[in-house]
Amino acid sequence: MSAPVTPQEHAVAVAELLAPLRARLIEPGAAETVPIARAAGHVLAADLTSPVAVPPFANSQMDGYAVRASDVASASAGAPVRLPIGAASAAGDPIGVHVVGTASPVMTGAPVPDGADAVIPIEQCDPAHFIGLGSAAHADDVPPGATVGFAAPVEPGTFVRGTGTDLAPGAIILPAGTRLTPAALGSIAAAGLAEVAVRPRAHVLLLSTGHELRAPGAPLGSGQIYDANSSSMSAALAETGVDVTTATSPDDAEALLTLIAAHPDADLVVTMGGVSAGAFEVVRDALEPAGVRFGHVAMQPGGPQGLGLARIGERELPVVAFPGNPVSVLVSFEMFLRPILCALSERPALRPAVQARLAHAITSPAGKHQVRRGALREDGSVEVGGPSSHLLHDYARATVLAHVPIGVDALPAGAEVEIWRIDE
Ligand SMILES: Nc1nc2c(c(=O)[nH]1)N[C@H]1C(S)=C(S)[C@@H](COP(=O)(O)OP(=O)(O)OC[C@H]3O[C@@H](n4cnc5c(N)ncnc54)[C@H](O)[C@@H]3O)O[C@H]1N2
Numbered sequence: 100m101s102a103p104v105t106p107q108e109h110a111v112a113v114a115e116l117l118a119p120l121r122a123r124l125i126e127p128g129a130a131e132t133v134p135i136a137r138a139a140g141h142v143l144a145a146d147l148t149s150p151v152a153v154p155p156f157a158n159s160q161m162d163g164y165a166v167r168a169s170d171v172a173s174a175s176a177g178a179p180v181r182l183p184i185g186a187a188s189a190a191g192d193p194i195g196v197h198v199v200g201t202a203s204p205v206m207t208g209a210p211v212p213d214g215a216d217a218v219i220p221i222e223q224c225d226p227a228h229f230i231g232l233g234s235a236a237h238a239d240d241v242p243p244g245a246t247v248g249f250a251a252p253v254e255p256g257t258f259v260r261g262t263g264t265d266l267a268p269g270a271i272i273l274p275a276g277t278r279l280t281p282a283a284l285g286s287i288a289a290a291g292l293a294e295v296a297v298r299p300r301a302h303v304l305l306l307s308t309g310h311e312l313r314a315p316g317a318p319l320g321s322g323q324i325y326d327a328n329s330s331s332m333s334a335a336l337a338e339t340g341v342d343v344t345t346a347t348s349p350d351d352a353e354a355l356l357t358l359i360a361a362h363p364d365a366d367l368v369v370t371m372g373g374v375s376a377g378a379f380e381v382v383r384d385a386l387e388p389a390g391v392r393f394g395h396v397a398m399q400p401g402g403p404q405g406l407g408l409a410r411i412g413e414r415e416l417p418v419v420a421f422p423g424n425p426v427s428v429l430v431s432f433e434m435f436l437r438p439i440l441c442a443l444s445e446r447p448a449l450r451p452a453v454q455a456r457l458a459h460a461i462t463s464p465a466g467k468h469q470v471r472r473g474a475l476r477e478d479g480s481v482e483v484g485g486p487s488s489h490l491l492h493d494y495a496r497a498t499v500l501a502h503v504p505i506g507v508d509a510l511p512a513g514a515e516v517e518i519w520r521i522d523e
């Protein structure tokens with residue numbers, strides 16, 4: 100076995116392994132068209148342009164009266180201008196015609212009638228309520244001869260949402276590479292687009308190994324444990340925006356290769372367990388001859404690691420092999436895979452690194468980068484749990500990962516450590 104590499108070196112090797120996958124996913128020819136109802140979280144494959152103006156017509160920003168500003172130019176509190184009330188328009192009505200010298204009742208979102216150039220909110224009018232209009236009444240119900248008074252002039256354009264002020268026709272709604280957030284999807288829908296071209300998501304085959312494992316819910320026999328990693332890691336992977344298929348590896352190497360071959364859609368295989376020095380390391384036994392390299396990273400937890408392109412039938416498939424301990428697998432994911440997969444899906448990998456003081460003394464293997472799971476206390480200090488890689492419940496309650504670099508074997512209470520927030 101070769102000498103341990105640093106976590107940084109291993110992270111670079113994982114990034115290099117997955118670089119061709121990224122190149123393949125962002126190729127324009129790989130794009131898929133999906134309805135907007137299924138596009139949340141996907142990444143645009145190409146610039147998206149708006150076929151229409153949004154809003155498509157000038158409409159009112161307030162409930163009030165549409166006027167021609169020049170008609171109320173002389174209005175003042177002492178000498179209000181009174182105008183006859185014209186035809187009303189509600190949201191959804193076709194665009195009407197404003198008669199110069201009148202005031203047209205107009206509701207929020209309704210077209211500003213052609214010829215009017217400003218809207219005066221109803222609260223600023225006399226009377227400060229609509230006359231003769233209601234849910235059962237419309238334009239024709241304004242009593243003949245009714246007038247409305249204005250005590251101030253108005254600038255042209257006031258409270259008018261102009262055509263195309265949100266999006267001009269032909270404008271780029273969002274560029275290629277944008278991840279579709281709720282607001283992005285709303286903007287695309289507002290432009291009338293029912294479907295979008297998105298990059299394919301990476302498809303990850305997640306393999307757990309070990310014949311001690313039983314699915315949660317099943318009865319446990321002697322020597323058996325519940326499979327925690329399939330749940331933790333499929334959730335962790337899904338959060339990065341990849342598609343995940345989970346499978347439990349059979350116990351023999353040949354069957355493991357057959358299982359991988361039965362998933363031709365997989366872009367990446369992530370294995371958990373079966374990589375260290377035991378007599379029954381099925382992942383290693385199956386994948387080392389296929390081209391995956393196994394070795395040690397100077398990190399705790401997460402020491403034994405595997406990486407490489409596996410020849411599976413006619414294919415060469417990237418494989419990232421993590422150790423099986425429940426904490427090791429999650430820490431390995433945080434260190435090596437999460438940043439790359441987040442980048443694939445154009446998601447921020449948000450793990451802000453800050454310094455915090457230790458609430459208590461800790462020790463660490465001097466030759467390894469240690470990643471402790473801890474929680475920030477109210478005074479800003481960090482309290483870490485035990486270092487053992489089976490302590491998953493501690494991890495479940497952790498809010499930070501605390502990093503102790505290679506070369507440090509002990510830190511006193513109050514010492515500064517780098518922490519990553521994992522609760523954001
Ligand atoms: N002689 C040595 N023994 C071990 C070494 C070593 O260097 N020399 N490394 C230790 C370290 S560190 C780790 S980490 C583990 C890695 O072992 P494997 O990757 O081969 O994993 P397994 O042996 O399959 O499992 C380890 C541990 O985790 C439990 N496990 C596995 N899968 C799951 C799952 N899906 N859900 C819950 N728990 C799981 C498994 O039962 C074992 O207890 O090797 C050390 N040994």
Ligand code: MOO
Pocket residue numbers: 398399400401402403422424426427487488
């Ligand atoms: O590397 Mo193991 O993950 O230390 O427990």
